[in-house]
Amino acid sequence: MENRKSILNCALQLFYQKGYDAVGVQEIVEKAGVTKPTLYYYFGSKRGLLEKLLQEHFGKMEEKLVRASAYDAGIPEILYRLARAFFDGATADPEFYLMILSLFYSGRQSEGFQIVYPMVKRYYRIYVEVFARASEELGNMHGRQEQFAIGFSGILDHHLMHAATNRDDLSKLHISDEETRSIVKQFMYGIYS
Amino acid sequence: MENRKSILNCALQLFYQKGYDAVGVQEIVEKAGVTKPTLYYYFGSKRGLLEKLLQEHFGKMEEKLVRASAYDAGIPEILYRLARAFFDGATADPEFYLMILSLFYSGRQSEGFQIVYPMVKRYYRIYVEVFARASEELGNMHGRQEQFAIGFSGILDHHLMHAATNRDDLSKLHISDEETRSIVKQFMYGIYS
């Protein structure tokens, strides 16, 4: 059972660094110190490995976002909590979330996109619901909840990407509370505030 | 010289659909109706093919953005022009820009990221300069021009991605003027406006 974990960890690191398609099964098992049949015993295929890898990391982030999206405060507070939860979750497990992003932006017909798309959609729905519920506070949304959700997640993803670029030590990746507040403030009140 | 063009076009389509690493040289030349030595005669390597491909498409988008960023109007107008130029450029050449995005979000150590990063940086700089120049209008930026640029480009990228998802015919990809104005308005004045 320890080999299984080692394979998952090594695969995550390699997929993040080089991309899913560019990493061979051989490379993974060598880094993990096992042999191929061990990998195929646990995961069945390279695709199965990716699926299990995503499943095991997906839940934590979703749970954080769901908890942050609770409708027990005003929009400013909820959006701040969401951004904070997102940055916390992403910086606690940076390789995973950056891999998610790379898979989400990869070719539509690629294995990676097909596997990751339903997951990203679930994150996205959380945002949409937050804005939909906020119609009391924001007035009739006229369908703009989707536009807001796209914009909000786009900003968060982009800031995360930017923070990760040119940083070789991902473990020190962090987005400060001050920056988070500034980002959310800009989203809510615009650039003139 | 016609084979050269055919190779470039087929490579772009395949790279967009499946991702750079998942597409073999053999697949490209078969689709283009040529043989491998022809590809290597023109481009030297698979990497060389990607570089030439990016170079031939990069200029048009950059030119549009630079023209739109001219400092001859207020921020609202400039940002609208930028968004319009971005969506026009991206929907006129959707495979190219979506491929750029996929390469930009791919693993840091991947060939694709290394090649595309300097180009994306040049787009990004255009946004940064726009916000930096706008300090008269927006007051002291305190370095927030980078935050604005990240947010703005993140929103545009995300909206483009979203518009392209679940659309099999990319040629009909379009983002309306109304939507563009709404997106820019939200960015400038927030969600309460």
Add this chain to the structure above:
DNA sequence: CAGCCTGTATACCGATTGGTATAATTGCTA
């Protein structure tokens, strides 16, 4: 007609791809 440069095809290279048949090892249970 000889020579040359551009462009293209046949056929090949070693290395690596994802994946597996088989057997051995392990610890647990009957």
Add this chain to the structure above:
DNA sequence: TAGCAATTATACCAATCGGTATACAGGCTG
């Protein structure tokens, strides 16, 4: 201690990877 199930290694598979040596066309110039 015999046997069973879980786990792992050796050694292999056909197919594909990126890339190339060689030859041969075609047009152009001497």
